[in-house]
Amino acid sequence: MSGRLAWRGGEPADLTILGGRVVDPRENLDSVLDIHLRGGTIAEISEPGSTAPAGDAFDAGGMLVMPAFTDPHVHLRTPGQEGKETIATGTAAGAVGGYSQLIAMPNTSPAIDGPDILRGILARAAEEAVIPTGQMGAITLALKGDALTEMDLMREAGAAGLTDDGMPVANAGVLRKALRYQSLVGLTIALHEEDTSLSLGAPMNEGEVSARLGLRGQTGLAESTMIARDCAIAEAEGARIHVQHVSDSRSIDAIRLAKERGLAVTAEASPHPLLLTEGACSTLDTRTKMNPPLRFEHDRLALIAALADGTIDCVATDHAPHSLDEKEQPFEDAPFGVTGLETSFAALYQELVGEDKLQLRTLVERMTSGCIPFGIPEPRLQVGRNAEIAVFDPTCSWVAGQGGWASRSANSAFAGWRFGGRIALTIAGGVKVHTLERSGDRS
Amino acid sequence: MEHLISINDLGRAGIERILDRADEFGGVAAREVQKVPALRGRLVVNLFYEASTRTTSSFELAAKRLSADVITVRSEGSSVEKGESLKDTIATLDAYDPAVIVMRHPRAGSAALATRWTDAAVVNAGDGAHAHPTQALLDTQTLRTHLGSLEGCSIWIVGDIAHSRVARSTAAAFTLMGARVTLCGPPTLVPPMIDNALGCTVTHDLAGLGEADVVYALRMQHERMRGGDVPSLREYSARFRVGLERMRPGQVLMHPGPVNRGVEVTGAAVDSAASLIPRQVSAGVAVRMAVLYELVAGAERAHPAGGEVAA
Numbered sequence: 001m002s003g004r005l006a007w008r009g010g011e012p013a014d015l016t017i018l019g020g021r022v023v024d025p026r027e028n029l030d031s032v033l034d035i036h037l038r039g040g041t042i043a044e045i046s047e048p049g050s051t052a053p054a055g056d057a058f059d060a061g062g063m064l065v066m067p068a069f070t071d072p073h074v075h076l077r078t079p080g081q082e083g084k085e086t087i088a089t090g091t092a093a094g095a096v097g098g099y100s101q102l103i104a105m106p107n108t109s110p111a112i113d114g115p116d117i118l119r120g121i122l123a124r125a126a127e128e129a130v131i132p133t134g135q136m137g138a139i140t141l142a143l144k145g146d147a148l149t150e151m152d153l154m155r156e157a158g159a160a161g162l163t164d165d166g167m168p169v170a171n172a173g174v175l176r177k178a179l180r181y182q183s184l185v186g187l188t189i190a191l192h193e194e195d196t197s198l199s200l201g202a203p204m205n206e207g208e209v210s211a212r213l214g215l216r217g218q219t220g221l222a223e224s225t226m227i228a229r230d231c232a233i234a235e236a237e238g239a240r241i242h243v244q245h246v247s248d249s250r251s252i253d254a255i256r257l258a259k260e261r262g263l264a265v266t267a268e269a270s271p272h273p274l275l276l277t278e279g280a281c282s283t284l285d286t287r288t289k290m291n292p293p294l295r296f297e298h299d300r301l302a303l304i305a306a307l308a309d310g311t312i313d314c315v316a317t318d319h320a321p322h323s324l325d326e327k328e329q330p331f332e333d334a335p336f337g338v339t340g341l342e343t344s345f346a347a348l349y350q351e352l353v354g355e356d357k358l359q360l361r362t363l364v365e366r367m368t369s370g371c372i373p374f375g376i377p378e379p380r381l382q383v384g385r386n387a388e389i390a391v392f393d394p395t396c397s398w399v400a401g402q403g404g405w406a407s408r409s410a411n412s413a414f415a416g417w418r419f420g421g422r423i424a425l426t427i428a429g430g431v432k433v434h435t436l437e438r439s440g441d442r443s
Numbered sequence: 444m445e446h447l448i449s450i451n452d453l454g455r456a457g458i459e460r461i462l463d464r465a466d467e468f469g470g471v472a473a474r475e476v477q478k479v480p481a482l483r484g485r486l487v488v489n490l491f492y493e494a495s496t497r498t499t500s501s502f503e504l505a506a507k508r509l510s511a512d513v514i515t516v517r518s519e520g521s522s523v524e525k526g527e528s529l530k531d532t533i534a535t536l537d538a539y540d541p542a543v544i545v546m547r548h549p550r551a552g553s554a555a556l557a558t559r560w561t562d563a564a565v566v567n568a569g570d571g572a573h574a575h576p577t578q579a580l581l582d583t584q585t586l587r588t589h590l591g592s593l594e595g596c597s598i599w600i601v602g603d604i605a606h607s608r609v610a611r612s613t614a615a616a617f618t619l620m621g622a623r624v625t626l627c628g629p630p631t632l633v634p635p636m637i638d639n640a641l642g643c644t645v646t647h648d649l650a651g652l653g654e655a656d657v658v659y660a661l662r663m664q665h666e667r668m669r670g671g672d673v674p675s676l677r678e679y680s681a682r683f684r685v686g687l688e689r690m691r692p693g694q695v696l697m698h699p700g701p702v703n704r705g706v707e708v709t710g711a712a713v714d715s716a717a718s719l720i721p722r723q724v725s726a727g728v729a730v731r732m733a734v735l736y737e738l739v740a741g742a743e744r745a746h747p748a749g750g751e752v753a754a
Contacts, residue, residue: 210634211639215572284552
């Protein structure tokens, strides 16, 4: 299955990661250990100092050593909008953030809605991608919500799954057809849940901030009613769906109910709605404009609880790069979306684990589960496996965006935030893809 | 004060300072030569992305009475329509070294954004449904002159609250001056949570209107209505039109204009002695003179044109 991820590869690492706190809840690991990599494979996980390192050594004393992260929802803007991001820069941003797997959305220009263009993108990823990268295909042609794409030919071409992300499948009849046809294809269908007759394309949440500023607002009902509708159709058709970027507390209720009824539904949440509310939009900073929009504090708390109890299966950044020119406009005119790959773990670790709102082991699980809904195995710290490892230095303080970004775009909602820790080393596919230069920024 | 973007930039003391100055400037219109030299040699640019005869002319007259040079740029037929960004338009105008840019724009936050790209003082003459601070100042001036004080007074703002920058700015100004503000309109034209957002009371029933000292009717903006927020103007008027039959003696009527007679307010009420509408218009010039003066001369008292304002 992981053949569906393409990347440029590299020289397999011979490396020992010494004395870090190794945390992998799936392997029941949480103690100080050495990890020995030989030829890119995890050769041994041993008590500190018990085996002499062969090859290079990385001193991980005081650091967290985790399975690398997986993100099922990123926008690499290729083809057509390479001024915002390329496969090379977007995947480099992933490496900086501790990721070893990304899945890219097909709402490009033109959309990735057929087997030929999909094959072309995967071929490009095989040349450019710094870490293994999958590509979703569209559910409907040109994301128009009418005619189904050649879903099965896209599967054959290597699609990770299917989605019209950026647009809902508004027509219930079309969605039902797609979900029925899915039984032939087998790919998971990921859904951007938005009833546009309720959201009206409004630039922020409908609440106190929009009332004060005189902006139109999107009610959370635009999301929750659509999720309820789609869960009902998926249940009736025995389909497998993944709910993208959940933001509203009533959406969580709908997903929880569907899971209790045994539906094959998974769901993701992004760092932004987990850490920010509509209050962040008060100054009309366009780096807080995203779809779905930042909502109320009670939604944020419900989202954290759902991440903790597993109703939300995974963290997805919805990394959505946009150029400065586009974001330097009045709030209503600026495009939706913020970047996220380079800050996600540092932000969630500090604000959720650091504030005792989430256990570290739970955060590690949610950060590494993103590809599971698409049938791609999650990274594990297991002897014999190709190494996929993220090392986090919790004492390396930094200011997000200071010194630039690996992404081609700078539209981060966390720009200017000071984080107490930072990803120090990333291994993807057995290759060292990121090492933090420690130019005196270790506090 | 560097810019005037929203009424909250001023606070009560700032509002009173500007209105006191407007009282002084109010005498200028009565003189044979209706000018003072305060802004002589300085440039005021009116940048209007939406047509508004009364606001443009009021600002033009205010600037001219302060002896400023004035140019007015309208979006129709300009580079704006050719797709020029706000940033580039502001940067171009900034090259003329204006002292003030007065800006009307259909998007909330655009005036605040413009301050990033110019050294001029920016006056928000309306940004989307967000704010229209000089309207709020002239309304406050009108009431202050008529009532003496707004302290403890009850003001009902009636109509299309959702799409009204006037409602947001006047509610903020009236509240800062000590009045109690009630917002009244159909649920589809009053945004959820606006009571918390503005510190006002919300009602959907005009029956309690007798409680008000001041009735402020808003224009029913058909051009802004999306998706049928009310079934018909006839039904709207049946429930929410302000008329003498719904007002009690002693109440006064205000309206930001232009009036749709018979829709949000009856012609009889507009023409009645209760109406302060003509006074609102005449207060506009003096208040805008005071705003321009505050931003230019007030900010740099050493400037040769400053200091000798007294009318």
